[in-house]
Amino acid sequence: MTVIDPRIARTPHAPGLFAALAPMDGVTDWVYRDLLTRMHGGDCGISLCVSEFVRVTRMTVVPKVILKHCPEVQTGGTTASGVPVFVQLLGGQPEPMATTAARCVAMGAPGVDINFGCPAKTVNKSDGGATILQFPHRLEAITAAVRKAVPDSTPVTVKIRLGWENADHVEDIARSIEQGGASWLTIHARTRMQGYRPPVDWSSIGRAREAVRMPVVANGDLNTVDAIEACQEISGCTAFMIGRGAMGRPRLFRQLRGHRDPQLDAAWLCEQLQEYAQRILEGGGTEAVALGRCKQWLRLAAPASDVYAGMFTTLKRSQDLASLLRGLRPEGIPSCSAGLALSPAP
């Protein structure tokens, strides 16, 4: 087994282990980022967070929208426990992408990430996300425009999938992005057409890594320490981004650094979801938003344990936030540690 350097690298260039939290639209908002990064008194093991994507169309995005996605720009560009948060932009036009990136940095973003990986049909139809993977010259032009618009010292990073239909061109894609001046590249080891279906293809990440000099961050199904070690072996990558795996196993970032923390139980998840909902409401979010986001967290945590899966099955039909939260009270859960059989949410 490879020994992983436990120091927290804030970039994949720095000494130590780089383990970032993946952006996940609909759940990894600032409240979630705060909850996760404050665990263990802030010693959460997370190197970096990336905001949910900010959609850029024809105009520079207004400050209000940037703030909504990434209020951390007002607090030094980090979560309350000091983990940097990059703002992620999604769009197909170099000019508004560049002016929006400049605005994000002027507002306090410590870095900008460009999303060329989103597989959503609505986004792809309107010239955003993974669609651009089909046009390497456009990947380069957009990356270069954003790079030019922000100070040299500000990282501009890019997140992609392996390709649109297959992984055959991943080297060309990576080279175009490097040519555009990206600081590093994160690759989700699936194609656009694959959606989220198995299998992940970590070996194609390795091909891209060998084609460029910039660091390549591996992403996709890195849900356990064993999976991350296997990915390291197969892709040769030493920097990682974790998404869905963090929803049910938030201690993974610490476990990777050698901490022997046990898996958290259902009581923990209930408590977190209660607080998550409460804080979304306090921040002006509607009950419908809080309900949707809590269900999304539960859905993504479900694969981590049978207990969480049981919670999701029971609570996914909750029609309103109050009934979901009632179902998340310890008395609604016969056993908070194992073999959970939840009483249905009223």
Ligand SMILES: Cc1cc2nc3c(=O)[nH]c(=O)nc-3n(C[C@H](O)[C@H](O)[C@H](O)COP(=O)(O)O)c2cc1C
């Ligand atoms: C619900 C959901 C929302 C996502 N939203 C984003 C997003 O806003 N930006 C982005 O670059 N990737 C997004 N992704 C992709 C993830 O960042 C990540 O690349 C993908 O889930 C694979 O990693 P994982 O297996 O660790 O989850 C999203 C994924 C999910 C499941």
